[in-house]
Amino acid sequence: MQLRTPHKTYCGPRLRHRRSSRTCVRSGSSSVQSGFLTTVLLGVLSHRLERVLRAVVLWGVLLCLGRPAWAEHLPQNVSGEAVFRGSYWRDRNTRVINPTVDIRQQTASGFAVTGSYGLDAITSASVAAGATSDEPFTELRHEVGFGTEIPLVGKSTVSAGYGYSSESDYFSHTASLRAKVSLFQENTILRVGGDYTHSSVGKRLGPTGYLNMGILHEGHAIAGWTQVLGRSLIASLTYELFVLSGYQNNPYRPVSVAGERREFENLPTSRIRHAFALSSHKLFGLPGALIPFVVLRPALRVFTDSWGVSSVSPEVALHLPIGPFELRGLLGYFRQWEASFYRSNCGEQPRVFPGSPCYAERGVEFGQTTDAMGRTSPFLAYTSDPKLGSYSTLTTELQIKWRMTVFSRLGPVGEHLSRSVIELSGGLWFAQDAVGNQFGIPFVANEEVGVAGCAAFCGAGFAHLGLYVPL
């Protein structure tokens, strides 16, 4: 087809400077006029498509250029913040849905109040985990808390709080007191504090029946030291002491002792726990504006207690801001050594996974006990909790946060929104041995399945969705 006199070129209102064979129509040509509407329609659609593509490219360019203002990352929200968070946990026996809200509001003078609410919706199907049959049941745990923080001299503060947790067979009151002392222009921060928790432990006897099993008193002391070691390096050392006294059995877990089935375990009534935690945050500055820095956080937790349980848990986390996003990865290893009265010496038993707690003898002597007549005798301890055994786990987690800076130009509301953050994260928890069998979902198909479920590559999955809103 030969076109006659080309008078002018029409490429659409925004495409005058581009001559595309797909969109340009040469007016004045009779052979083109018949398809004019179709061509214009195609031009408009193409124009819209190009606008979208242009916007995408523009966003990409802006992200790649990384405006300096976007390198500010997560807002501090010093005046106050509300955190709405939904967590999900799924292992072989249990599914937990855990929505929470935490609110903190601070005045200009530094006085702060906090409040929190959390719901644990725990659905379990395991006999060992508390069910009396294989029918799933759901239990709700409510937890509320509030506290206050009072400024002292300099940056030092004292804070106090109270929390209450309630579920159908476990009720807890917790009171806490903390003091933070800031020294040397806030280069050294010392923290000391303590908690006391009073728990009533019960056992459900059907939908309405309830049996009070005992009281558990728990004292918790914490001492922490945080030291600035440089402009981009900070380190923390924390020591925690837990003193537990009272009923510590799980009243739902039966245990095999000397060939007999006992209704529940028999644990010592006192337990002293020590936990040490070391961690440091190191910020590595990078030359680019897209990724202005990387934060590396190695940490180590060491644990020991009077029952003989000990553990070591190193982990490393990496924090990476990219424009309005923040990425975080975590890899943690946990190795535990069993309690001194933990036994798995019944030999091969049907329906008993190797390594699961089982006592060939009548129990393990652990300290002394005194009866009502004042006579002392050896205390025979036995447990049915595989978590008191030897095992190792691996935790992995990935997280992404998005600071909603795109709303910053939408007036006061937009400015408020621009300091809000959306979080999405998820991870896998791998466990081995009896604990892996107890809780683990088989992650790999066709693996060797254990007596009750899983022998290797077992674990759980978890996910979070959070919203951080400034107040």
Add this chain to the structure above:
Amino acid sequence: MATFRPQLRRLAIAGRTALLVWCGLCGLSLLGGCTVVRPYQREQLAERCMAPGFGDKAEVKFRAHWEYARHGTQGGFGDDAGGGGCGCN
């Protein structure tokens, strides 16, 4: 009294090594004259991600809770891990 097991010995060695490293680092910082970072030099330290738990108290609390429910140990998560109740079965 429980016998001294090889695992406990390994743990003791690991803990002692960690403490020695830690004390060494602290000693080095002291030898450096207790590096004092002035308020106007705290730009990087003021990042939210430099706070314990990366500044996410709710996340620390949840993690402390599920680790307590799935491990035989407790603690090590600092101030932000408070809370009572079981929810641990």
